[in-house]
Amino acid sequence: MAIGKLxxxxxxxxSGEYPVLDVRSPGEFAHAHIPGAHSxxxxxxxxxxxxxxxxKQESKEKAIKLGLSFFxxxxxxxxxxxxxxxxxxxxxxxxxxxxxxxxxxIVHCWRGGMRSAGVAWLLxxxxxxxxxxxGGYKVYRRWVLQQFEKEYPINILxxxxxxxxxxxxxxxxxxxxxxxxxxxxxxxxxSAFGNLGQLPQPSQEMFENLxxxxxxxxxxxxxxSPIWVEDESQRIGEVNIPTPFYKQMRSxxxxxxxxxxxxRLNFIVEHYGKFEKEKLMNAIMRIKKRLGGLETKTALGxxxxxxxxxxxxxxxxxxxxxxxxxxxxxxxxxSLFNKLELDAVSHEESAKQLLLFTKQAAI
Numbered sequence: 097m098a099i100g101k102l103x104x105x106x107x108x109x110x111s112g113e114y115p116v117l118d119v120r121s122p123g124e125f126a127h128a129h130i131p132g133a134h135s136x137x138x139x140x141x142x143x144x145x146x147x148x149x150x151x152k153q154e155s156k157e158k159a160i161k162l163g164l165s166f167f168x169x170x171x172x173x174x175x176x177x178x179x180x181x182x183x184x185x186x187x188x189x190x191x192x193x194x195x196x197x198x199x200x201x202i203v204h205c206w207r208g209g210m211r212s213a214g215v216a217w218l219l220x221x222x223x224x225x226x227x228x229x230x231g232g233y234k235v236y237r238r239w240v241l242q243q244f245e246k247e248y249p250i251n252i253l254x255x256x257x258x259x260x261x262x263x264x265x266x267x268x269x270x271x272x273x274x275x276x277x278x279x280x281x282x283x284x285x286x287s288a289f290g291n292l293g294q295l296p297q298p299s300q301e302m303f304e305n306l307x308x309x310x311x312x313x314x315x316x317x318x319x320x321s322p323i324w325v326e327d328e329s330q331r332i333g334e335v336n337i338p339t340p341f342y343k344q345m346r347s348x349x350x351x352x353x354x355x356x357x358x359x360r361l362n363f364i365v366e367h368y369g370k371f372e373k374e375k376l377m378n379a380i381m382r383i384k385k386r387l388g389g390l391e392t393k394t395a396l397g398x399x400x401x402x403x404x405x406x407x408x409x410x411x412x413x414x415x416x417x418x419x420x421x422x423x424x425x426x427x428x429x430x431s432l433f434n435k436l437e438l439d440a441v442s443h444e445e446s447a448k449q450l451l452l453f454t455k456q457a458a459i
Contacts, residue, residue, distance in 0.1 A: 099216050100227040104239050107202065107229045108312075114200045115185045117178065119215045120233065124206070128301035130236055131309050133204075134181050136174060138211045139166055160210070167214055174215065175222050182224075200225040208232035237301075243308040244338040248315060249322040250345060251454060254352040254423065257287070257415040258360030261326045263443035264353070264450065268324050271447060274314040275324035281306045284333030287415065288382040291333060292371050303335040311341075322454070329422070346426050351453065352435045353446050357416075361409055363441045369404040380411070387414055 102110065116133040118125050123141040125133075139147060143166045151159035182199045201224055205211035208231045220226045229235065253268075255261050262279060269275045283297040284290040291297075298306065314323055327350060330342045337345070368376070376399055384392045391410055398407035423429065436449050 099220050100225075101230050102202065102227045103230055104235050107204075107227075107236075108239075110227065111202060114202055114227075115178075115181050116202045116204065117181070117215070118233070119203060119205050119211050128299050128305055130204070130233065131306055136177060136181075136203075136215065138170075138205070138215055139163070163210070163214070171218055174218065178219060178224065199223070200227070202227045202229065204229040204232045204236075206232050207234050237305075240304055240308040241338075243311050244304075244341040246311075246315075248311065248341075248344060249320070250348040251322040251324045251450075252327050252345060252348050252350040253324055253450065254327040254350045255355065256360060256419055257412060258364040258441070259353050259355045260363060260441040260443050260446060261353070264446035265324060265326055267443040267447035268451065271451060273324065273451060274318040274321050276307070276310045276314060278307070278325055278328055278337065279332060281310065282332040282335050284335070286328055286332050289368055289376070289379045292368065292375055292379070297334050300335050304338060307338070307341075324450075327423075347428070348432070349434060350423070350432050351450050352423075352433060353438050353450070354435050355438050355441055357412065359440050361405065361412055364408050364412060365405050368408065373399050376407070380407075383414070386418075387411075 111130070111132070116130055117136040118129050118133040119136050119138045120129075121137050121139055121141045121144040122135060124144075125135040125137065129135070147159050147163045147166070150162050178201060179199075182201065201219060203212045203216045203219065203226060205215075208229060212228050212232060216226045216228050231238075253261050253265055262277060262285075265275045265277055279285050279290070281298075282303055283294050285292075285294070297303075311323075325345060328337065328345070330337050330339070336342075377396055380387070380392060380395050380399075387395070391414065395407045395410050398404070398410070423433070426432070434453065436453055438446060438449065
């Protein structure tokens with residue numbers, strides 16, 4: 097079989113159907129990769145370093161010989177690993193593979209060079225139908241960055257801390273409206289307490305890859321409907337929302353759900369009061385400078401005395417002031433701001449009222 101070559105657009109179409117094999121080193125893959133790709137490293141991190149040094153300091157031929165010596169011992173294992181990947185891939189989509197049906201895979205490396213060519217040759221020789229991505233991961237990254245330059249219709253879901261905005265966002269998706277959970281992609285809730293109960297955050301590059309995929313899928317499936325996103329600072333934990341997309345967020349209509357303080361406080365206590373006091377204290381210390389010495393001392397004292405509600409009441413006042421300042425500081429605030437008064441934290445009611453409000457505004 098001939099090895100096929102895919103442009104980035106062709107790759108994006110087929111990558112949802114067939115397994116994508118990333119043959120870069122484990123370190124490259126761990127830093128960032130195409131979402132959904134399988135790691136099938138041709139070289140270990142150390143082997144890649146040895147081959148790269150030989151290429152730069154000696155010759156291309158020397159690097160190829162070294163690469164072949166590493167590759168030769170892995171061939172059987174790689175073929176067997178790809179067989180397992182192909183077997184499990186259709187099962188994930190609920191599709192049964194017929195005996196003798198062509199087994200198709202897509203292979204890529206960093207630039208679509210020797211690494212992907214070598215693995216593609218091996219898999220083609222064994223009997224797989226193989227495609228390679230022209231330009232490799234590098235061209236995919238170019239596509240990722242282009243997604244943030246596009247214009248999107250956006251609705252911003254605003255509200256003070258404890259309003260259940262994330263839950264409302266998920267309720268909106270259940271009503272078949274497009275929404276993107278930036279905090280879920282970032283693996284962080286945004287505040288000093290945002291890493292509690294979360295897995296380690298992705299790298300900035302991986303965050304961008306994940307966000308670009310979400311934007312592409314949502315804008316394709318809902319070409320005319322506005323995309324709902326939660327109002328965020330540009331920085332979410334250790335990652336940043338790409339500037340072009342963030343600028344669009346800052347100039348989009350804000351739909352602010354205004355919920356009484358006491359209701360929000362109860363919601364916060366329920367969701368964050370379960371964490372260990374030490375972790376809560378560490379989070380408070382991270383905002384000590386902005387919170388102020390007296391308030392910090394009082395908040396910590398409440399925790400020591402097991403007055404969780406008192407602690408969070410103080411913190412909620414701080415975050416309310418911070419968010420209000422951020423809201424009023426954006427350009428054209430008065431023309432972008434829309435307030436919905438709600439009695440309680442209810443993601444279902446919030447979603448219902450938000451969609452009703454925007455529908456009426458569009459008439």
